[in-house]
Amino acid sequence: MSKDMSAVILRGPMDYEVERVPVPECPESGILLKVKACGLCGSDLRTLKSGHRNIAYPWIIGHEISGEIVEAGAQYKGRWKKGDMLAIAPMAYCGTCDFCMEGKYDLCDNSREIGQHWKGGFAEYLAVPEEALVLGTIQAVPEGLDPVVAAVAEPASSCINAQEKGQVGLGDTVVIIGSGPIGCIHISIARARGAAKIIVADVFEERLKLCEPFGPDVLINAAQVDLVEEVRRLTAGKGADVVITANPVGKTQVQAVEMAKKGGRILFFGGLPHDGSKPGIDTNLVHYRGLHLIGITTFAPRHHLLALSMFASGRIPGSKLVTHTMPLSDFKQGVQLAAEGKALKVVYLP
């Protein structure tokens, strides 16, 4: 296939355009996909703005992908065939480190990602290497699930991993700080796991409204009230069983510790900027209240499978999560909408 295709080419921080480039070669033992959909992620916004340690310019990012197989390599021995529609989450695990041996794939020492180690999905075609097919997070799109929604199963996979680690369960009061797409997904998962009261906080009224279709019980505009006091008031002074920080602001980690119930679980879901990652948590609260601080990065293959089935069953309402779809030629418009918090998920249809 010696054709060319449209792709978003990154040449440096804040330097990217939709360009014509050659269609990638189908890997010998891999497959070539015609990209159906590729979601824009918060981490993509960061990479567009400031670059990423794992990428070398010029580069193509995009890691929340679905697409149809148009070619299989001569040495490809996998289970899929031409015409199959796949949901691609980007992880590829090594399978040999201590963590992989224990089945803790999310902690793999040598994990690689499509969009970082291999070129990503903001393009018409995507070469999928054997490594990602064999020990990765790629699945067939379930019957009846829109491939546009299947593309965004990746962020939901991390959220499922987080709530599993935080043991969100029946009757819990759960506070989610941040009402972006990640916060919205957390609402649906907490509900599915049996949470009794789901409180969502954000400092932007407009963004707070975006999460309403997901059915939170209480919305708090944290720019207008003291968030910690408000959560204590709503929980008869006891605090929340689980607090999830779904944003990149250090102060919310401090607040999360202050608003948790004795014995509560605090999930640090959103990473912080490098120069702001010591936000001044009162560790005496952690000590005397017996709190559990839990960090989460990425997910294992089973979380991706669960995410796809939750979208397929409607437990996570994908059509409400994907608020904008647009062609790749409108790439910058989508970036702007997401950066301004006016969209939940922006998904490109290359």
Ligand SMILES: [Zn+2]
């Ligand atoms: Zn993502």
Ligand SMILES: [Zn+2]
């Ligand atoms: Zn490993």
